[in-house]
Amino acid sequence: MNSVIIRYDEIGLKGHNRPYFEKLLAVNIKECLRKQGIAFERVQRFRGRMILITDEADKAILPLQKVFGIASLSPAVRIGHDFEQLKAEALRLAVPGKSFRITTKRLSKKFPMDSNQISQELGGYVQEQTGAKVELVKPDITIGVDVLEDSIFIFSQSVQGARGLPVGCEGKVLGIITEDRNSMVACWLMLKRGCKLVLVSDKSQDLGRLPEWSIGQDLKLYQRNEPHADAKELMEKEGCLAMFDGIKSLAENTSSPHIFRPLEGFTEQEITDICKRI
Numbered sequence: 211m212n213s214v215i216i217r218y219d220e221i222g223l224k225g226h227n228r229p230y231f232e233k234l235l236a237v238n239i240k241e242c243l244r245k246q247g248i249a250f251e252r253v254q255r256f257r258g259r260m261i262l263i264t265d266e267a268d269k270a271i272l273p274l275q276k277v278f279g280i281a282s283l284s285p286a287v288r289i290g291h292d293f294e295q296l297k298a299e300a301l302r303l304a305v306p307g308k309s310f311r312i313t314t315k316r317l318s319k320k321f322p323m324d325s326n327q328i329s330q331e332l333g334g335y336v337q338e339q340t341g342a343k344v345e346l347v348k349p350d351i352t353i354g355v356d357v358l359e360d361s362i363f364i365f366s367q368s369v370q371g372a373r374g375l376p377v378g379c380e381g382k383v384l385g386i387i388t389e390d391r392n393s394m395v396a397c398w399l400m401l402k403r404g405c406k407l408v409l410v411s412d413k414s415q416d417l418g419r420l421p422e423w424s425i426g427q428d429l430k431l432y433q434r435n436e437p438h439a440d441a442k443e444l445m446e447k448e449g450c451l452a453m454f455d456g457i458k459s460l461a462e463n464t465s466s467p468h469i470f471r472p473l474e475g476f477t478e479q480e481i482t483d484i485c486k487r488i
Contacts, residue, residue, distance in 0.1 A: 211267035211285040214274070215356060215363055216253075216260040219281040220375060235279040235376040236260060238426040245425075246273045256358060257317060263288065271369060277425050278402050280371030284354065286363040291321055296328075296355070296362055297335050303353050303366040304336045309345035312336075314355040321357045328355060375404035377426035381451040382406045383470065384444055387415060392456030392473055394420055395484045399472040400454055408448045410434060410441060419488055 216239065221231045236253045239262065243250050250264035264270055267285040274283055289295045304310055312329040323331070332355070333344055356363045383405045387393035394417075397407060401423055409415070410432045421429050432444060441453065454470035473481060 211287055211365075212263070212265055213286045213288040213363060214262040214264065214267045214270055215284040215286050215365060216262060216274070216280055217258065217282045217284075217371075218260075218279055219373065221279060222258055231279070231376060231379055232260070234379050234426070235277075238277055238279065238376050238378070239274065242273050242277050242425045243270060246270075248273070259356075261288075261358070261363065275369065275371055276423050277376075278372045278374040278404065278423070279376035281373050282368050282371050284365040284368045286354075286356075286365035288361050288363050290360070291357075291362060293323075293331075296364060297332060299364045300332045300336055300353055300355075301339055303351070303364065304340050304342055305351060306340045306342060308350035309343040310336065310351040310353060311344060311346050311349040312353050312355065314357065316357040318357055318359045320359060321362075325357075328357070372402065372423070374402035377401050377404060377424055378406055379404035380406070382408055382449055384441060384448065384450040384453045385409045386441065386453065386455040387411050388456070389415070390456055391485045392481065394418060394456075394488055395476075395481050396454060396456040396472045398423060398484060398488050400470070403472075408432070408444060408450055410444055423488070 218235065221228065221235065224231055232255050236255060239253055248264065248266050248270050250262055252263050254261045262270065271283055271285060274280060287299050289299060312333045314325040314328040316325045336342065337344055351366055354365050380403060383400055385397055385400065385407055387397065387409050397420055400407060406427045408430045412434050414433065415431060417429060417431065452468040452470055454472055456473055457471055
């Protein structure tokens, strides 16, 4: 594999400011790869997706799954507009005895065949060479083909990303955290909404793996016994727009309109599932 197809969903709903979110996501992707020591050539932006050109595609998948803003990823092979080479790659991805289907998205009209023609030609060739059954509903293997301006990308794997928005696209928020797992889940949910976090705790706090999810911003952690650690002072000092905590019940809410309760509405099982993921 020599590339990774990176898809987003929520960013795609944005209007004229969509390029801002795309550019920020690309910046965070590059930061993630650099922190992991993964070499890459470039990150290209296309309609509805990004393409990471790297010879370490398989190695890049796991860390990129923690970059908020990414909906899914696929390690892929990048080739030119050469249909014979495309057939060879499709055959390599097929497994004899396992059903398959070909799903093509032609994002460039430069290629002479349309999406249906590509899928039919490739499917017929793979079936002829392997004897595998074509199954359009629940195949064992789905071979994807994305046709872009100067390249074709072919893949057979798709893994889920963190979704949400890129960290840094929203303003700063101050988080009151404790050793309770709910605090870490609340932080994770605020990062998922693109917020920059400034955290304050009563004592030395182990953030665990939370910094791994904060691609795009280094987390700041204050202790209350430190100078200027009062919440209101910290909000002013750091330029925070609001506060949040891990309390679930609205009955425990204050009258302040600037306090978020990201866990409100989540069940205990949902909180547990997120905690395991973190």
